Each structure stands twice: as C-alpha cells, then as structure tokens.
Amino acid sequence: MKKSLILLTLTSTLLFTACSSKKQAESSTVENTNLTATSLYDVDKKVFEFKDITSKHKVTYVDFWASWCGPCRGEMPAAQELREAYKGKDVNFVYISLDEDSDDWMGANTKFALPAGHSFVLPNVSASSIPAQFAVNSIPRYMLIDSLGNVVNDNAPRPSETEAIKASLDGMLK
Helix, strand or coil: CHHHHHHHHHHHHHHHHCEECCCCCCCCCCCCCCCCCCEEECCCCCEEEHHHHCCCCCEEEEEEECCCCHHHHHHHHHHHHHHHHCCCCCEEEEEEECCCCHHHHHHHHHHCCCCCCCEEECCCHHHCCHHHHCCCCEECEEEEEECCCCEEECCCCCCCCHHHHHHHHHHHHC
C-alpha cells in the first residue's frame, strides 16, 4: 500500500509539474530564408524577433508552453484571469509555443483564446537560440522582462501562483 501511494505521488508530481520538450521534427514549419535563431512567427505566419516583442512595454511576462503539455494547458485559465486583471496596464503577455506542429499550436491558440499579436511559435525549435538562451528545459516556464529587454526573473511564478505573480508584476510597474 505504501509503495503504491509513493508511486502514485511520484507519477502525479511528474505529470503535473512540467513537460519536457518534444524532439524537433526534421523540417521547419515555416519556409522563410530571413529567419534568425531568435525568430518567431504569429498566427498569420508573420515573422518577429524576440527582442522586438519583449521591449515595448514596461513589463513583459513570457510564457513558454506547448499544446501537448498538460501543465501548460492547466495554467491557461489562470493566465486569462491574469491578463484581465492587468488589462490597461503596461504589461505585455507573450506566449511562445514550442510546438513542432503549427496546426496543433493554432488549435490550442483558438481554444485558449490567446490574444492576437501576443502568441508566437518557434519556426524550428532545435535551430532557435531562445530556449537555450534561457535554459528552457521544461515547460511551462515563465519569465519577466523589463522595458530594456533585461530578464528580471527567468523563473517567474506561474499564473496560478496569483499572489506571487501579482506582487512581481506590481513591483515592476512602480
């Protein structure tokens, strides 16, 4: 009985804590020769640079996620509540998907009503320097970035950690 309980606890912890990154497919999901190691694209397949989407607001809250990640999906309702709580404030919510299949990402984008202009996918996860630059080895993963593009917290609280993330955001907005 004790072994079963320990096994169940361990399995639940692993399942609901974080997802490891899936292996990247051989081909890129976007065919664009202008892509760099820090490129992302939005639902219209318009290419953006990471620094350009994280430096226009006083605070940027970055959410690394994927459609296949249970814990990532579990955070989305709290993420929506957090966006609503900071509506009209200078907080930029950015969602960066590590999905290899853009159709899966687009479907999850729609399901979770991620705001246009704030949801991006890496064109080629293995060629991107973004996950390595921030040591994104598991997801969900959150970061706080200031208006100068400086990472203030590379392991920020999750949206469901309401008090902690609100304290961090409020502190940066002062």
